Amino acid sequence: MSVINIVSRYAGVSLIVLIAASNAAAESELTLAAAEQLALAQAPALARANANVKAAAERTVSAGRLPDPQLTFGAINVPTDTYRLNQEDMTMMEVGVRQAFPPGDTLAARTRRAEQEHAREGERRETERRDLLRQVRQTWFELYYAERAQRLLESERELARRDVAAAEARRRAAQDTSRTVFQARQQLARLDERLPMLRAASERARALLGRWIGEAARAPLPDALPTLPAPENFDPRRNPEWRATQAEFEAARADVDMARQEFKPAWMLDLSYGFRQSTPNGAGRPNMVTAMVTVDLPVFRAKRQDRRLAESEAKEAAARYESDDKQRELLAMDQTLRAERDALAERVRVYEQELLPALRREAQDTSGGFARELTERRAARKKEIDAEIELLRLRVDLAKTQAELLYLTGESPS
Numbered sequence: 001m002s003v004i005n006i007v008s009r010y011a012g013v014s015l016i017v018l019i020a021a022s023n024a025a026a027e028s029e030l031t032l033a034a035a036e037q038l039a040l041a042q043a044p045a046l047a048r049a050n051a052n053v054k055a056a057a058e059r060t061v062s063a064g065r066l067p068d069p070q071l072t073f074g075a076i077n078v079p080t081d082t083y084r085l086n087q088e089d090m091t092m093m094e095v096g097v098r099q100a101f102p103p104g105d106t107l108a109a110r111t112r113r114a115e116q117e118h119a120r121e122g123e124r125r126e127t128e129r130r131d132l133l134r135q136v137r138q139t140w141f142e143l144y145y146a147e148r149a150q151r152l153l154e155s156e157r158e159l160a161r162r163d164v165a166a167a168e169a170r171r172r173a174a175q176d177t178s179r180t181v182f183q184a185r186q187q188l189a190r191l192d193e194r195l196p197m198l199r200a201a202s203e204r205a206r207a208l209l210g211r212w213i214g215e216a217a218r219a220p221l222p223d224a225l226p227t228l229p230a231p232e233n234f235d236p237r238r239n240p241e242w243r244a245t246q247a248e249f250e251a252a253r254a255d256v257d258m259a260r261q262e263f264k265p266a267w268m269l270d271l272s273y274g275f276r277q278s279t280p281n282g283a284g285r286p287n288m289v290t291a292m293v294t295v296d297l298p299v300f301r302a303k304r305q306d307r308r309l310a311e312s313e314a315k316e317a318a319a320r321y322e323s324d325d326k327q328r329e330l331l332a333m334d335q336t337l338r339a340e341r342d343a344l345a346e347r348v349r350v351y352e353q354e355l356l357p358a359l360r361r362e363a364q365d366t367s368g369g370f371a372r373e374l375t376e377r378r379a380a381r382k383k384e385i386d387a388e389i390e391l392l393r394l395r396v397d398l399a400k401t402q403a404e405l406l407y408l409t410g411e412s413p414s
Helices: 003-028 032-042 044-063 106-172 178-218 240-261 305-365 371-409
Strands: 070-076 092-101 267-275 288-295
Touching: 032 106, 032 178, 044 106, 070 267, 092 288, 106 178, 106 240, 106 371, 240 305, 305 371
Parallel strands: none
Antiparallel strands: 070 092, 092 267, 267 288
C-alpha cells in the first residue's frame, strides 16, 4: 500500500470523526426548539390540563342521563299481634322500582352545561400550552442574554485590566497622575460588579428551565439567536382565554335554563308487585300490582324558584361582563405589545446600521503607536463592546415581545 493511500485513508477517517464529533456537539446543545418540545412533553401543568379535559369529557356523558332507578322491597301491613304474613288479607311482601324524572328540559340543559364546561377546559388547556411556550421562550432568551453578555463583559474586563496596568506604568514614569489610575481601577471594579449578577441571572434562568425540562437545562446554548415565527393579525375571538370566558358564559346560560325548568313539576313513577300468602285454611289470595305517580307542586315560588332564577341570571350577567372585559384586556395587550415591538425593532435597526458601524470605525481608526493612543484605542473598543451588549439586550427584548405576541395570536403548526 502506497504512502498516498495510507494518508488518504487516515484523512478520511479523521474527517468522519470530526463530522461525528461536530454532530454530537450540535445534538448536545439546548436549542430553543428542543426546550419547547421537552417542556410540552414533560411539564406537569400541561398533564394536569389534559386530565381536566378528560374529566370534563366524561361529565358530558353522564350529565344528561336520568337518575338511577331505585329498588324498593319490604313487608306491607303486617299485623303486630302475631306478625304472621297470612293472617290478614292486606299483608304482602312487595318489591318495586322507582324512577325520578327531573322537571321539563332539565336534562338537556345539564348536557349543554357539561358540553360548555368541556369546551372551557379545552380552551384552558390551550391557554396553558401557550403560556408554557411563552415562559420557556422568555426564560431561554434571558439565559442566552446572560451568557452572551458575560462573554462580552469578559472581553471588556480584559481591556480595562490593561488600562489599569498602562495607567500605573505611566504614573511610575511620571507621565500621568494618580487620578488616571483611580479612574481605570473604578472602571475595572464596575465590570467586576456586573459579572456576578450576570452569572446569577444565568443560574436563575437554568433553574427555571429545569422546572420544565429537568437536567437538559444544563446543556450549553447555541451561538445564534433563534428567530420566532411572525405573529398573525390578532383576533380576540380566536384567543383561548376569551373563548374560555365565552364557554363560561354559555354554561351560565344553561344554568338559567335549568332554573327556569324548576318552575315545572318534577315527577316520580313507582311500580311495585305484592306477594300475598295463602289464608290460614289454605285458600289462595291474589297478588297485587301497584302503580303510582308522584308530582312536585312548585306553588311557593317567591322564596325558592324565583330566587334561584334571579341568582342564575345575575351569574349569567357576570359571565357576560367577564367575557367583554377579557376581550378588551386582550386587545389592549396586543396594541401595547405591537407598539413595544415596533420601538424595539427600530432601536435594533439604529444600533445595527448606524451606531455600531460608527463605533467600529472609531476603534479601527484610532492609532496604536504610543501608550496613550493604545489607551484611546481600548476605550473605543470598550464603547463598541458596551454597544454590542446593549444591542444584545434589545434583540432579546424584541424576541421576548415576539413570544408575548405569539401567546396572544397563536401560531400555525410548522
